[in-house]
Amino acid sequence: MTPAPLAARLRDPSGPLFFPVTAYGPDGALDLDVHRTHVRRGVAAGAAAVFACCGTGEFHALLPEEFEACVRAAVEAAEGRVPVIAGAGYGTALAVRYARLAEDAGADGLLAMPPYLVSAGQEGLLRHYREVAAATALPVIVYQRDNAVFTPHTVVALARTEGVIGLKDGLGDLDLMQRIVSAVRTEVHGDFLYFNGLPTAEQTQLAYQALGITLYSSAVFCFAPEIALAFHRALRTGDRDTVRRLLDGFYRPFVELRAQGRGYAVSLVKAGVRLRGLDVGEVRPPLDEPAEDHVKQLARLIERGHALLEEDA
DSSP states (O other): OOHHHHHHHHHSOSSOEEOOOOOBOTTSSBOHHHHHHHHHHHHHHTOSEEEETSTTTTGGGOOHHHHHHHHHHHHHHHTTSSOEEEEEOSSHHHHHHHHHHHHHTTOSEEEEOOOSSOOOOHHHHHHHHHHHHHHSSSOEEEEEBTTBOOOHHHHHHHHTSTTEEEEEEOSOOHHHHHHHHHHHHHHOOSOOEEEEOSTTGGGGHHHHHHTTOOEEEESGGGTOHHHHHHHHHHHHHTOHHHHHHHIIIIIHHHHHHHTTSTTHHHHHHHHHHHHTTOOOOOOOTTSOOOOHHHHHHHHHHHHHHHHHHHHHO
16 A cells, blocks of 8 residues: 555544554463454444554564564454554664564554654654655654654654654644644645544544544544444534533543553553453553452443443434
C-alpha cells in the first residue's frame, strides 16, 4: 500500500482505531490463535484500523520474531477489510529492523514510537524518523510523547519527509499542538494526519476536536467495543448529550481507576478483555497484573457503561 491510500483510509474513519492487546498462553508464550480471534472480533465490531504490537500490545515485551508473527497474524485476521499498522521503536537500527519485519509481515503502515530512553535534540530526532521512513515503503505515523517531543519546525520537516503521513500526540500539550497544526497548515502543501494518542483518548477528544483533530486511539474498544462505538458515533454526529453522559458515567471513572496503578493503561485493558470472555493471558514483566479489587471495579464499570447505552436507546 502506498502512503496516499493509507492516509485516505484513515482520514475519515467509520469507527474507532483499535489497539489490540497481545495474547499469551498460560506458559507466557504467544497465543496466535487467540490473537487472531481478538483482532477478528475487533474488525467485525467496527474498528476502522488495527494498530498491532504498539503500546497496548506490549511492543516492549516482544522479541523480533514474536513481533513479526503477531503482526502477520493481525494482517491475516483483518483480511484486508481495514489497514493494519504496526509499531516500531527503540534505537534507529532496531526501529529500522522492526519496520522491515512489519513490512515483511504484510502491514500497511508503521507507528514509529519514541527512541529508547535517550533525550535527543530536534535534529537527532528528525534524522531518526527519516531513517525509519526511508527503510521501507510503508507510510509512517510518528508518535510524540515522553522523550520525543517536537517543535512545530520539526513537525513541518517531518511532514515534508517522504513516507511520513501523520503525527500521533501522546503528550497532551494543546498549545503546542495548536502551533504544530498551524505551522504545518501554512508551510506544507498536502494533507497531514493528526491523532489524539493520550491514554483513554476519549476523555480528551472534545478538546482535540476543537483543534480539528478527529482521529484518536481507543483502548476501551479492546474490551467494550459497544461503548467505544457509541462514543465515536456521538462525536461524529454532534450528539453532545451522549458524549457527556458517557464521559461522566464511564470514561471519567475509568480514567480514575486506571490511575490507581502503574501500567494499568495496558494491564487493566487486558483484564477487561478477559472479563469479556477472551483469555488473552496476563501481561509480561516488567508490567504486573491489576489488583483483584480493581478488576472487580472494572467489571462493575463495564456494566454501568452498557446500562448507559440502554438508557440512550
